[in-house]
Amino acid sequence: RIATLVRATIIRLLYTSCPLHPSRWLAVLRNMVLATSVTRNMSEGLTSSGYDSVDSTHENDVYGEDDDNMISGPKQEQVNWSAPISSQFSRRNKHLRYRTRVFAAECVSHVPVAVGTEPAHFDLLLARSAIAKGTYLSNDWLVLKLQELVSLSYQISTGQFEGMQPIGVQLLCLIMDKFGMTVDPEFPGHILLEQFQAQLVSAVKTAISTTSGPLLLEAGLELATKVMTSSVIGGDKVALNRLFLLISRPLSDIEDLFYPSFADWVVCKIKVRLLTAHAAVKCYTYQFLRAKENVPDEHQQLAPLLANSSTLLGKYWVGALKDYFSIIFGLHSRINHKPFLDGIQSLLVSLKVQKYLDEVWALILQATALDAAPVEFGADDSEDVHEHMFISGRSMVKLEQSDFQFLWGLSVLVLFHSHQSTVNGSVKMKLDCSKENFFSNIVFYGLDNPRPCDQVLPVLLS
Numbered sequence: 001r002i003a004t005l006v007r008a009t010i011i012r013l014l015y016t017s018c019p020l021h022p023s024r025w026l027a028v029l030r031n032m033v034l035a036t037s038v039t040r041n042m043s044e045g046l047t048s049s050g051y052d053s054v055d056s057t058h059e060n061d062v063y064g065e066d067d068d069n070m071i072s073g074p075k076q077e078q079v080n081w082s083a084p085i086s087s088q089f090s091r092r093n094k095h096l097r098y099r100t101r102v103f104a105a106e107c108v109s110h111v112p113v114a115v116g117t118e119p120a121h122f123d124l125l126l127a128r129s130a131i132a133k134g135t136y137l138s139n140d141w142l143v144l145k146l147q148e149l150v151s152l153s154y155q156i157s158t159g160q161f162e163g164m165q166p167i168g169v170q171l172l173c174l175i176m177d178k179f180g181m182t183v184d185p186e187f188p189g190h191i192l193l194e195q196f197q198a199q200l201v202s203a204v205k206t207a208i209s210t211t212s213g214p215l216l217l218e219a220g221l222e223l224a225t226k227v228m229t230s231s232v233i234g235g236d237k238v239a240l241n242r243l244f245l246l247i248s249r250p251l252s253d254i255e256d257l258f259y260p261s262f263a264d265w266v267v268c269k270i271k272v273r274l275l276t277a278h279a280a281v282k283c284y285t286y287q288f289l290r291a292k293e294n295v296p297d298e299h300q301q302l303a304p305l306l307a308n309s310s311t312l313l314g315k316y317w318v319g320a321l322k323d324y325f326s327i328i329f330g331l332h333s334r335i336n337h338k339p340f341l342d343g344i345q346s347l348l349v350s351l352k353v354q355k356y357l358d359e360v361w362a363l364i365l366q367a368t369a370l371d372a373a374p375v376e377f378g379a380d381d382s383e384d385v386h387e388h389m390f391i392s393g394r395s396m397v398k399l400e401q402s403d404f405q406f407l408w409g410l411s412v413l414v415l416f417h418s419h420q421s422t423v424n425g426s427v428k429m430k431l432d433c434s435k436e437n438f439f440s441n442i443v444f445y446g447l448d449n450p451r452p453c454d455q456v457l458p459v460l461l462s
Helices: 002-017 022-033 038-048 059-063 085-095 098-114 124-133 142-157 165-179 192-207 214-228 237-253 264-289 302-328 347-369 383-389 401-420 452-461
Strands: 372-374 397-399 428-431 442-445
Touching (some): 002 022, 002 098, 022 098, 022 142, 098 165, 142 165, 142 192, 165 192, 165 214, 192 237, 214 237, 214 264, 237 264, 237 302, 264 302, 264 347, 302 397, 302 401, 347 401, 397 401
Parallel strands (some): 372 397
Antiparallel strands (some): 428 442
């Protein structure tokens, strides 16, 4: 209980003082996160002296458990308070426990939010202007420490402690959100995060692995999505191709995905995240393909890769959409076939899955419909016919007749219900079966909500 109160107090202090002094917090937290245990340092010292430690890989060495002499007594060596603070901390930080370092990493993940909404924290031009004018007392802006923040996040995400890796990857996702549009004044037309492309791609490669746990894999898929749908790639064909291959690897095992130590809804969440990543990449790429002219080379090369995987993805996308609408219409408990998202017959699992699909179903619907056609459609047509018939010049998603009819019917349903609500302007449509299981149970919300219905029109145009 005391530890919980201390953590809460530190978080409050962070949010209170971070807007004025983010660099101080980064300096302190960096030393804590990257601290190593005394036992590990001793083993490394023996190894460097030519002696291999037998217990060098012991669990206590890895996780930095408490030592008997961690709290100094009256007979132990007293701290020299006249010494510099940095030297005192450098001795103490060797004793930090694993849990303390995890908490320090969590504190780092709060920094981009704790600095507040002052634009100068996220805009290099505004930060430099504020320093030149001297209008602020501290002039300590987070954007000036962006390199240090990205470096620390990357070290956390690729470090030796598996429990800290998801925190680092999620922090990189947050950095993408906060600084994704920050321009680089030294290179007009480019953004600041382009210079950190290598770290971001490397973090994705580490996270999306067959040995990764569900938390790390989910964070890695989210980061890959953000990188591939932004200008961070900066025209790098190799990097974009590598990222696409990384998110394509788990597709072959998606149906057999299983984590015995986690609940069923965790597996469903990973499946949804993987399908969302591919859907986002496809829709982002089609923004360029629709233009027909001046399509970036790195996205032009994705067209054949998307074609190779879209048929398999189409099957999974349709399966996820069927499961989602079975849930919202209250039919999930009476499914007589094997659902794509295992376990949705359970109320707990269905509630968890619905929360995630509420945010992405429209994106998945759009990705499924782009250049979709029944399996037998246009089988005898030439490539020239396909080039004029499809946006990408090829049939991407080949669906069985029943699946194509479901996709068409769903698109018409969404379009007509969104049309009925045009009295209120742009709206968000949310399907809700809280009272009765009928199509009329569709609730519309006002202008202050996101607008997934904006993505419905491209579905019918494709």
